[in-house]
Structure formats: C-alpha cells, structure tokens
Amino acid sequence: MTYRMILNETSYFGAGSISHLIDEVKKRHFKKALIVTDKDLIKFKIATKVTDLLDKFGLNYDVFDEVIPNPTIGIVKNGVERFKKSKADYLIAIGGGSPQDTAKAIGIIINNPQHADVRSLEGAVNTQKATVPIIAIPTTAGTAAEVTINYVITDEQNKRKFVCVDPHDIPVVAIVDSEMMASMPASLKAATGIDALTHAIEGFITKGAWELSDMMHLKAIEIISRALRESVKGDPKGVEDMALGQYIAGMGFSNVGLGLVHGMAHPLGAFYNIPHGVANAVLLPYIMEFNAESTGDKYRDIAKAMGLKDILNQPIQEVRKYVVEAVKQLNKDVGIPAKLRDIGVQEQDIPELAQAAFADVCTSSNPREVNVKDIEMLYHHVY
Numbered sequence: 001m002t003y004r005m006i007l008n009e010t011s012y013f014g015a016g017s018i019s020h021l022i023d024e025v026k027k028r029h030f031k032k033a034l035i036v037t038d039k040d041l042i043k044f045k046i047a048t049k050v051t052d053l054l055d056k057f058g059l060n061y062d063v064f065d066e067v068i069p070n071p072t073i074g075i076v077k078n079g080v081e082r083f084k085k086s087k088a089d090y091l092i093a094i095g096g097g098s099p100q101d102t103a104k105a106i107g108i109i110i111n112n113p114q115h116a117d118v119r120s121l122e123g124a125v126n127t128q129k130a131t132v133p134i135i136a137i138p139t140t141a142g143t144a145a146e147v148t149i150n151y152v153i154t155d156e157q158n159k160r161k162f163v164c165v166d167p168h169d170i171p172v173v174a175i176v177d178s179e180m181m182a183s184m185p186a187s188l189k190a191a192t193g194i195d196a197l198t199h200a201i202e203g204f205i206t207k208g209a210w211e212l213s214d215m216m217h218l219k220a221i222e223i224i225s226r227a228l229r230e231s232v233k234g235d236p237k238g239v240e241d242m243a244l245g246q247y248i249a250g251m252g253f254s255n256v257g258l259g260l261v262h263g264m265a266h267p268l269g270a271f272y273n274i275p276h277g278v279a280n281a282v283l284l285p286y287i288m289e290f291n292a293e294s295t296g297d298k299y300r301d302i303a304k305a306m307g308l309k310d311i312l313n314q315p316i317q318e319v320r321k322y323v324v325e326a327v328k329q330l331n332k333d334v335g336i337p338a339k340l341r342d343i344g345v346q347e348q349d350i351p352e353l354a355q356a357a358f359a360d361v362c363t364s365s366n367p368r369e370v371n372v373k374d375i376e377m378l379y380h381h382v383y
C-alpha cells in the first residue's frame with residue numbers, strides 16, 4: 001500500500017503572520033497580483049489590510065471582487081478574463097472558501113485553457129500544468145481551502161455544485177493569520193467552525209484514512225472541540241486556535257477524502273444557496289449516527305479527542321451515542337439550527353437532492369455504503 005500527501009510549499013500561522021506576505025512576494029520575484037476576493041471583505045476593510053501592505057511596499061496589483069458565496073461558473077469566467085487583462089503573474093486569494101476556490105479555478109484555467117468551460121474540471125482531472133502561483137489568505141476558519149487540492153464551483157444553469165480535485169491547484173503559500181478572521185460575526189464563526197469539525201470527523205472515518213491523516217484529524221478534533229465555543233464568544237485565543245485547527249483538518253481531508261455529510265451538503269448549497277458550513281453542521285450528527293456501525297472503534301478515539309473522558313471505558317455503542325449527542329450539543333451551543341426545515345430546505349425536493357448527493361464525489365468516500373433511497377431517508381430524517 002502506498003500513500004500520497006500534498007501540502008503547501010510554505011505556510012505561516014498566528015496573529016499578525018500576514019507580515020510575511022511581502023517577503024514571499026519578493027523572494028519569488030512576483031511582479032503583479034490579481035487579488036481575488038468579495039465585495040464585503042473590501043467594504044469591511046479586511047481585504048484592505050493586504051492591499052495596504054502591498055501599497056506600503058510599492059507592490060503592483062489589481063482587484064477582482066466579484067466573488068459571491070457558492071461561486072459560479074460565470075464568476076470564474078469573469079475572473080479569468082480579468083486576470084488576462086490585468087497581466088498579473090500570480091494570484092492572492094483573500095477570503096473564505098468562495099474566493100479561495102474561485103482563485104484556484106482561475107489559476108488552473110489560465111495555465112490549462114482547454115478547460116475554459118469550467119465544467120470539464122469536475123472530479124479528478126489530469127490537468128497538464130500547475131495553476132498560476134496562488135498566495136492564499138483565509139478570512140474564515142473552516143474550509144481550509146488554502147491547503148486543500150479541492151475547489152467547489154456552482155453550475156448555476158444546472159443547479160448543481162461540483163467538486164474539482166486537482167493537485168495542480170494547491171496554493172504555493174498559505175498565510176493563516178487569525179487577525180484576518182477576527183471580524184467574522186458569531187454565526188459565521190459557528191458555521192465555518194463546524195465545517196472544519198466535519199472535515200476532521202469525515203476525514204477520520206473516511207475509507208482512505210491512514211495513520212498520518214488520523215494524526216491530523218484527531219488533533220483537529222481536539223483543537224476545534226476546545227476552541228470553537230470560545231471563538232464564537234469572541235475570544236482572540238479561540239479564533240487563533242480555530243485558525244490552526246481548521247488548517248490541520250485540511251491537511252488531512254484534502255489527502256484522503258470526506259464522506260456523506262459533504263455529499264449531502266453540496267446540493268443544499270446549489271439548490272438554496274445555504275451556506276456550506278450551515279448545511280454540514282445540521283447534517284453532521286445525523287450522518288454520524290448513520291455511519292456509526294461502519295467505523296469500528298473510531299468513535300472512541302473521537303470521544304477522547306473531544307475531551308469526553310467519562311465515557312471512554314463504556315461499550316462502543318454507548319460511546320457512539322454519547323459522541324453524537326456531544327456534537328448536537330456543540331451545534332446548539334454555537335447557535336446552529338437543528339433541522340433542514342429551519343434552513344429553507346423544501347421537502348418536495350428531497351428525491352432530486354438525493355440523486356445529486358448520490359452523484360457527489362464525496363459520497364463515494366463514505367465509510368458506510370449508501371444508495372439513493374438511504375439518502376432520501378436521511379434527508380427526511382433531518383428535515
């Protein structure tokens with residue numbers, strides 16, 4: 001058996017680590033950046049922390065700020081045109097998963113123009129060339145898109161979200177500065193934080209998990225379980241810990257895959273534009289319950305990582321129930337709604353949602369085999 005591990009070339013962590021940007025740009029002899037971000041991050045003066053720094057050191061850039069949550073094929077195409085016009089030679093992605101993923105798609109298409117249609121990038125595609133170099137600066141603590149080899153684009157015409165898996169898209173540098181994340185409202189911290197917990201739990205029980213990825217996922221579960229409530233309350237140490245915890249989860253899941261929570265969450269983003277983290281968070285405990293019987297003793301390891309000491313010596317069935325309840329409690333404590341009906345899902349769409357979830361690339365990595373009927377049943381159960 002052989003395994004593969006792909007990570008950033010260089011990554012920086014900690015409050016204030018954004019200061020390393022300038023050295024990285026100079027050292028790599030980059031001449032002009034296209035900054036990929038969204039309008040709110042400009043308005044709330046988060047992306048401007050980076051442009052102020054570039055201005056101070058006289059470094060050249062253009063800004064593409066058209067990204068919206070659940071970014072679409074149309075936005076990627078506009079970004080590609082913008083990159084060509086700007087004559088940039090690298091990308092700086094500033095934002096949550098949406099700007100990060102858009103930057104990856106732009107960078108891949110610039111160097112692999114045969115994929116200009118965007119749709120042909122779905123799944124595991126053998127692109128010929130690496131993306132235009134990307135420096136990734138996350139502003140949410142959740143997706144870890146700065147360290148993953150995945151990006152997720154919404155096909156607005158066909159109402160579907162598709163996952164692209166391509167080692168060529170990984171950012172060369174990631175700057176994980178919690179000061180870029182501190183401005184998140186509590187609800188965004190909660191949603192993106194549970195997205196990160198979902199990555200860690202799905203990555204730990206996914207079919208392709210192995211010892212090195214287990215190490216990362218268990219550490220991520222430990223940090224996130226300890227830090228998320230504090231982060232949501234506004235504690236800077238909690239935010240800094242979440243920044244690290246979500247990154248560690250990304251190091252793991254990017255290399256081994258996810259599972260049915262993500263498979264079922266993606267159609268909710270495509271159909272109703274539900275934020276990715278919220279969709280995952282609502283589904284997570286129920287899908288954990290469904291998967292439990294296919295995970296051996298792993299929920300005991302999860303319990304340990306979550307700090308649930310009292311339950312560790314109980315029979316595994318008891319441990320599994322306890323862990324699921326602990327995840328429900330965490331959701332409740334950070335203000336995540338309990339049911340799909342609370343977040344705008346329409347019951348009559350469930351057969352169509354189930355078809356889309358079954359076809360999602362993440363579903364095939366789930367530890368328990370599922371069919372379309374199982375997924376329909378699960379959507380009804382969480383509804």
Ligand SMILES: NC(=O)c1ccc[n+]([C@@H]2O[C@H](COP(=O)([O-])OP(=O)(O)OC[C@H]3O[C@@H](n4cnc5c(N)ncnc54)[C@H](O)[C@@H]3O)[C@@H](O)[C@H]2O)c1
Nearest residue numbers: 040069096097098139140143145148150151152183184276
């Ligand atoms: N590439 C991957 O591996 C990967 C993994 C998981 C999810 N995703 C994708 O990432 C997207 C979700 O990304 P996300 O959850 O990070 O959110 P997002 O990028 O969609 O941003 C959501 C909102 O939060 C705002 N925001 C971001 N940072 C902020 C800050 N510091 N302060 C105030 N507001 C801020 C944005 O302006 C935006 O309005 C989905 O499309 C999802 O499918 C990708």
Ligand SMILES: [Fe+2]
Nearest residue numbers: 143195199276
């Ligand atoms: Fe996710």
